[in-house]
Amino acid sequence: MNMKRFGALALCAALSLSLLAGCKSGDPAGSSSDRSSSSSSGSSSQTEEPTLDLTGVTDPYLATAGVAGDTVVAQAGGVDITAAQWLQWAASYADQYAQYFGSDLPWDQDDGSGTMEDAIKEAALQMAQLYALLPGEAAREGVAVDDSQLAKDEANLDKMAEDLGGDEMAQHYLWQIPLTRQSYLDMRLSAMASGAIQEARYGENGAQRPTDAQVLAYATDELGIAYRVKHILLTTVDTSKPLTDEDGKYTGEYEPLDEATVAEKRKLAEDILAQLEGSSDPVALFDDLMHQYSEDTGLSSNPDGYDAQEGQMVEPFEKASLALKEGEFSGIVESAFGYHIILRLPIIADNYRDDYVTYLMTQDNEKLLDSAPAATNEVYDSMDLKAFYENLTALRNTVAQELAAVETETGG
Numbered sequence: 001m002n003m004k005r006f007g008a009l010a011l012c013a014a015l016s017l018s019l020l021a022g023c024k025s026g027d028p029a030g031s032s033s034d035r036s037s038s039s040s041s042g043s044s045s046q047t048e049e050p051t052l053d054l055t056g057v058t059d060p061y062l063a064t065a066g067v068a069g070d071t072v073v074a075q076a077g078g079v080d081i082t083a084a085q086w087l088q089w090a091a092s093y094a095d096q097y098a099q100y101f102g103s104d105l106p107w108d109q110d111d112g113s114g115t116m117e118d119a120i121k122e123a124a125l126q127m128a129q130l131y132a133l134l135p136g137e138a139a140r141e142g143v144a145v146d147d148s149q150l151a152k153d154e155a156n157l158d159k160m161a162e163d164l165g166g167d168e169m170a171q172h173y174l175w176q177i178p179l180t181r182q183s184y185l186d187m188r189l190s191a192m193a194s195g196a197i198q199e200a201r202y203g204e205n206g207a208q209r210p211t212d213a214q215v216l217a218y219a220t221d222e223l224g225i226a227y228r229v230k231h232i233l234l235t236t237v238d239t240s241k242p243l244t245d246e247d248g249k250y251t252g253e254y255e256p257l258d259e260a261t262v263a264e265k266r267k268l269a270e271d272i273l274a275q276l277e278g279s280s281d282p283v284a285l286f287d288d289l290m291h292q293y294s295e296d297t298g299l300s301s302n303p304d305g306y307d308a309q310e311g312q313m314v315e316p317f318e319k320a321s322l323a324l325k326e327g328e329f330s331g332i333v334e335s336a337f338g339y340h341i342i343l344r345l346p347i348i349a350d351n352y353r354d355d356y357v358t359y360l361m362t363q364d365n366e367k368l369l370d371s372a373p374a375a376t377n378e379v380y381d382s383m384d385l386k387a388f389y390e391n392l393t394a395l396r397n398t399v400a401q402e403l404a405a406v407e408t409e410t411g412g
Contacts, residue, residue, distance in 0.1 A: 051401065052394040060175035061087055064391035065383065069180065073380040076129045077136070077372030083379065084183045085132060087388065089124035091178055094389045103393060107386040117385050129374045130365055131190040137368055138193040143200045145193050153188050157181060165406055172399045178392060194361070201364070202357045210356055212349035218359065219352040223309075228345045229321045230305040232272060232289055233296040234265040235338040253336055268293065269332045269339040276329055276341070286329060286343045295338070305345055317342070 052063065061069040061083050069084035097105055097116065107117045114122075138145050161170035174180060179187070201208045210218075219225045237254035245251055256262070272289050279285045290299070298306075310318065317340055320333040324344035333340040 049397040050390075050394040051398040052391060054172060054395070054398055060178045060180065060395065064178065064395055065388040067379060067383075069183065071379055072377065073383070074125060074129070074374045074376040076374040077133055079132045079136060079372075081125070081128050081132050081374065084178075084180065085128040085186075086124055086380070088177055088179055088183065088187075089127040090120055090385055091389065091392055093120045093123050094385070105386070105389070120385060121380070121383070125374055125376070125380070126369060129369060129372070131187060133368055133372055134190045134193040134197070138197050141197065141200065143193075143196045145189070145196045147189060147192065149192060150185055150188060153185060157184070164403075165410070169402060169406060172402060176392075176396045176399050178395075197364075198357065198361050202360060208360075210353065210360070215349040215353050215356045216347055218356045219307075219347055219349075222359065223352070223355070225307050225347055225352075226310045227321050228305050228307045228347045229324075230286065230290060230343045230345060231296065231317070232269075232286070232294045232341045233338055234269050234293065235295045236262045236265055237337060239297070239337070265339055266332075269341065273332060273341055282329060283327060283343065304348075305343075307347060307351070316340075 054063070057063045059069050061067060061071075065083065065087055067073075067083045069082060069087075071083040072080045073083050073086050074081040094105065097120070105116060107115065109116050135145070157170065160173065161167050164170050164173060171181070174184060177184075200206055202210060235257070237256050239254050241255035243251045243253045243255060257265075272293060275289065276282045276285060291303075306313075308318070308321070310322075312318070313321070314335045314337070316333055316335045320330045320340070321342055321344060324330060324342065326344050326346045328344050330340070330342040333342060
């Protein structure tokens with residue numbers, strides 16, 4: 001069961017931010033209940049959930065996986081990868097699978113390329129490897145990482161402990177990820193290293209900042225963006241009344257408006273077109289007329305137009321759009337929705353710059369992983385991820401109960 005490498009750091013950022021965002025004053029159990037439900041989806045609310053006795057526990061990894069968090073499971077480029085670094089990602093990937101399969105994951109399911117457990121182990125190792133390597137990569141490139149943010153992160157952790165009634169409850173809250181205070185801060189430092197590297201390479205003053213031409217080539221070649229247009233639509237159908245065939249299936253068409261209304265729409269389209277043809281600045285006028293007359297329900301969310309791939313729009317609309325040069329407007333184009341007047345516009349590079357930079361960073365991270373392969377040891381090889389995840393789920397259930405008790409005590 002193959003899983004693509006995660007080159008970008010979005011998952012970590014989401015994990016790191018949601019960790020504290022869910023623990024606001026007055027709502028200490030908020031994100032815990034979400035995590036608990038996601039990790040045990042598919043189970044009946046009538047079934048008593050397993051719990052894990054946390055009395056005397058100081059290491060969540062030892063309690064759930066049977067190995068201390070600082071145990072080395074692999075090395076990459078001379079850098080140790082610990083059980084804590086690896087297992088936090090293994091839990092994250094297992095959580096993603098649980099969204100589809102429920103809590104009873106098919107760990108031994110084999111699609112011909114390996115089992116689910118194999119896939120999770122490998123994907124988690126790659127992420128742990130990447131995060132372990134990033135601070136060193138930043139240092140090698142002479143990129144300064146502003147670790148002053150860590151002081152703010154520590155302050156946030158302290159505030160979380162205050163909201164939850166003490167350090168022990170805050171510690172248990174982190175264990176659900178599973179993270180400890182230190183592993184959370186280490187992860188944040190790696191994420192900041194990645195951000196600093198990205199800015200140094202591809203930011204506003206970056207040495208490799210992409211040109212507009214490079215971004216546009218990415219948009220067209222990789223994303224398949226074929227054209228950008230605005231249009232004025234005068235509908236000739238009632239889109240609230242889709243037509244169906246004799247089997248009740250939607251045909252892709254709608255109930256037409258009455259002939260008199262359609263004739264009025266045609267006359268209005270002709271008047272609008274005449275105004276554009278007689279204007280010295282039809283592009284500027286087009287916007288005014290579009291906002292005044294267009295009945296496109298998507299206009300409010302797409303005021304700057306539509307970027308479209310080939311085959312995305314209905315055929316008459318697409319054919320007319322592709323026939324135009326940038327800055328040209330069409331005649332009246334009739335589709336199943338009504339009458340269109342289309343203005344072809346240039347694709348805007350800045351709309352795709354962030355996507356392209358993410359794409360470049362993904363490639364860079366792939367190269368970084370390949371340059372320092374991870375060598376695993378017997379601890380990694382013998383790890384029973386199914387047992388770990390079952391124990392983690394039990395731990396989460398225990399913490400959910402603790403958080404509920406805190407909420408009850410504080411009247412939250």
